[in-house]
Amino acid sequence: MARSSSSSSAITAGTIFLASAIYFYYQNKKKQSSLPPRAPGYLPVIGHLLQLMKPIPIQQLFYNWSLEIGPIYTCYFGSQRWIVLNSIETIRDLIVDRGGVYSSRKLPDTLVHDFMQGDQGGGFAFFPYGASWRRLRRIAHGGLIKSKVDEYQPILDDRRTVLLSHLCHLSKEKANYSAQGVQLSNLVEHYTMTSILAIAFGDMCNFQPGDPALHKAFALTERAANTMSPDEQMREFFPILKTLWPLKRAKYIQVRNDVAEFYGGLLDQFRANMAENSDNVPDCFVKEVMKLNELTDLQIMNFVAIFVGAGSDTTNSTLEWLLAYLANHPEVQDKAFEEIKDAVGLGRLPGSQDEPMLPYVQCIILEVLRLRPPAPIAIPHATSKDDVYKQWLIPKDTIVVLNLFATHQNAERFPNPNAFQPERHMEFVLSSQERTVFKQTIEDRPHLSFSTGRRVCVGIHLAERTLFMAASMLLASFKFENVGSPINVDIPRDIRATTWSPSAYSLRLIPRHENIESLL
Template sequence: MLRLRNDASHFFQIGNEPHKKFTEWARSLGDIYSVQLGQQNWIILTSDKIVGELLQKRGAKYSTRVQGHGEILFRGKGYATSPYNERYRKINPIMHSVLGQRSVKENSNLLDDEFRILMQNLCQASAKMKDGFYPKYVFQHTALNVISLLCLNKRTNSVDDPFYKEFENLMGTHLELAKVTNRLSEFFPILNWFPNTKLHNAMIESADNIEAFLRKLVKEVIDDKEKKPCIIRELLRKKDEGILDDLDVVYLTDTIFAAGTDTVSASLTWLTAALANNPHVQSKAHQELDQVIGQSRIPEVPDEQNIPYIRAIIKEGQRYCGAFYLGIPHANEEDDEYNGYHIPANSVVVLNQYGIHMDEKRYENPKEFKPERFLRFTESSAALANGNYENRDHFGFGAGRRLCTGIHMACIIYAERELLLGVSRLLWCFKIENASPLGKDGKPIPINLDKIRNGITVWPEDYKVRLVKRHDNVEKVLCGQSNS
């Protein structure tokens, strides 16, 4: 049997940072243990080996989700939260189709353009806010433009645009409400008899607002007289064929917007803070970029193999401060045995990404931001995620059949290309300076990366950085005016 913590009050002990409590318990209970949270039996996996053995090698047994997970927020029409049932098997190939690798190739110019514009926007933000600024919203605006161009051929010019503001407000609330500690009724079903709580009403209001917002986007595509190709149009075609219904179209669009914006923008927001705290890492990156790229052009996707230190920075960022600490839990529909441990059917199986990424046995000095640990990794995270667990660079995209919320490997490839363009161009253009108040030693107080905003995705608390242009050619190159 698994070592158990049977007291239902443990739900309240995990607090607002369950990843830390699960990791703490793993030190005394082992890399696989169970904890009873209300009426749910949670199996916590804090070992790369166990994740590989269960979620990857036995993926068929652990490919479903918890029944009722996010039922209020997603109207039972979620994709990432959907059980591995007939509906999931129906919509999965559709998602593969609209986000397939062909889509990545066809939209490479879109990514290039948007991440060039991102650097221009960062230049403008730096000029306006000389004392420093929190870059989250600029990153999120670019990620939103990428997804909205793919989904409905629409983009906005700034973070002041009403479309961006509405999206940021709605999605921020939506993902915050979806976190584990807000779903009490899933753990204590008796609470369903007393639904008129502030939290319950907030969830219903959030779902109503998201649905109304997405319906407006779908209507924009329907009303487009030019019938421009886009993802929503593909989903509407499946509706016309009788495969999807109205809510399917709305909440599949929701999945694409949420997954496509928060993952990349949160990763860039974390990495910017980590780089501000580690100027020696920036210095090495600047040297590599100057030697390989020079100062007459910005980095491009084909440069990736020639800038291994930049690639290592991205991988280390996904490990050290990635956008997911626990991800979306798996579940098993039948009993299983593993090394003498009994795993009952209908358990909630949690991949503790944070715990694995901070495992000293796997990563030497895990609390140190050290890209050098990944210099020998030449394969992409997309390729490594489907390989042997021992060879994986990180577990930020999850594991098993529900890898990267079940969307085709192109989802990871999109994210990797966006991060490559974002990080390489950020470091090509700027020196990132910590704009925190000065400490007693006269140096800026390091940005505290333990202070987080915890939802499905994890964000660092507000911080301030200054972005200093590295050379006079930056804006000329970004505007296409440089002479090689």
């Protein structure tokens, strides 16, 4: 009897699923004539899902399609409809010029509500466009504007010195000069993670490599990213699965609780330090937002969790790509070192005040961000109402994807786009020194790695400063050599990951001169 009941339930569920699939198929068929052209490889019901199984990163797949059918097209993943933008022109026209329509979000309920606790939490990066998002964005922006980053500079100086100390120690080890070389990913990750934690909470976050508490922060960042897992996305592509395939919310609530425990503990310690003597607490993000008295503890914790998770992962991947490209191009390293030696000298490390005197170092960072944007398709936008673009209708609640990688591959803007050529940005760098106001649009930088428009990365100035401090120190202090053949920069660590990172590699680091340890 139980078996019969089970079989009957399965047949009923299958019938409901099939009926829903047929309904969505005919709905999509009716709408397609007015939408941007459909991407290749479409199949009834499932749309382009099988295309995602191809062994190439999604940004490359989307770019290949743009070469075939144009810079804007429609993809279907079950019931979801995506409009993919692959050119600077379409991004300017829609994301920037029509930001009031194209700046919302439509993300999984699990991420927005179960993990970030919806409006009660501080996960404004995932909020739909509206009053709540504007309020929280304003608060975050106030604590991360360029003048505030200048106030946080002593923290970044300290974190960079710690990284240099670890590298000096490593360069002395005999294994460094063996055939195997050394991997620097753990030290780079330590620098980026502790820099952002220290910006958030001040010098109470001086974790050492291997510290169990810091390891917990690493693990939390990874587990939070897993809330965007394929299983959860499949449920979004086929809403009927939310009924047939109940979500085990407990695992997402556990991640939320672990985040609250870790960052809540840091917040309690910070409040105790402030109560004891606030004058002894250095300027930092949490101190700044607490002055406003506008955020709950939950919102502060989620603010910091977002900054640490997004900022550390993306900055870390950029520095790993930078080291890989430098090792493959010793002539670029040598040219940058000569620039630093001539403009700054060898008696000290370059500081933030030296950035205008080091245009070639700036060019190197820009070229790495162009070639390897850390989040190549960004966080998807969504339309807040129907819109007509050229001859196409783009309906309300359509997911809009910015393929940043594709915009950086435009051969007209970037001749020989796959080549690592930092000097291509020199004219931009020299001309930008005359500007004092940046509007954070597509003209401000020769890349869109921090996105653009109203959803541009709120931590853009902190990210750029953190990258410059690390890159200038690395180029001033060491020469990086390949172990054997050049590093393969075409194979990412995980083609399905949200963040674009290189596969593991080893290299040798050789001190540039004998005075490096004196800089500590």
